[in-house]
Amino acid sequence: MNASFYTASRGARTQQEKLNVISNNFANINTYGYKAKSSVFQDLMYYNMRAAAGETTQLTSGTGTVLDHTNTDFGQSGFGEGAGGYDYAISGDGFFMLRNPVTNEISYTRNGxxxxxxxxxxxxxxxxxxxxxxxxxxxxxRVAAGVLQGRPGVYSFANTDGMQSLGENEFVPIPKNGAPVLNTEAKLLEGYLEMSNVDMAQEMANTVEASRAYSYMLKMVQSSDEIEQTINSLRG
Structure with missing residues (x-):
């Protein structure tokens, strides 16, 4: 009984974490260059179920799931007219390279x-x-008399799988992404901005799915608690 209670409570927490990711996507649906994220889960430990005396069984039971990481969809979205005089969008693969003026750390973004x-x-x-x-x-x-003394570079990686999100729509590569390479094939669109690639319909479907799973987990917690109370009352 304890196993069902804790497995269900773990499942409810997992679905809450999934809803947090979905909520973040909704919150950034109008953020320039934002890339939608999705939850990736992994199973917790399985154990062999106890068989009756003299019998054998290969049935296993799980102990729930846990949020392992989030994937980022780097698929390109549509473009809109820029809101300022120094807006850019990338048509094709790649990122703008940014440098922190204080720490000199490098990060990358699609928000131009x-x-x-x-x-x-x-x-x-x-x-x-x-x-x-x-x-x-x-x-x-540099900018002199309102004129840029250069154009933003567009940099690509061998793959974008697993790039770490820094927040504020910025990313940093990990070793398997490889070194940044100047992408001369990508087209730089001046005066335009890339829109968010969040799919409203898909996020709504994900919300319904996660909400129902969350409610089922809570019902399982309630049922386990009621059974435990019944057993304790019979013992008394």
């Missing part, structure tokens, strides 16, 4: 909503998070 920021030696092109946008030579792009 850029603006100007004044530094000690002049104006530079920066992202929404205030990071420097780098050109094809991995150098910050």
């Amino acid at each position: 909503h850029f603006s100007l920021s004044r530094r000690a030696d002049g104006f530079y092109l920066v992202s929404d998070s205030g990071k420097l946008v780098l050109d094809g030579g991995q150098n910050p792009i």
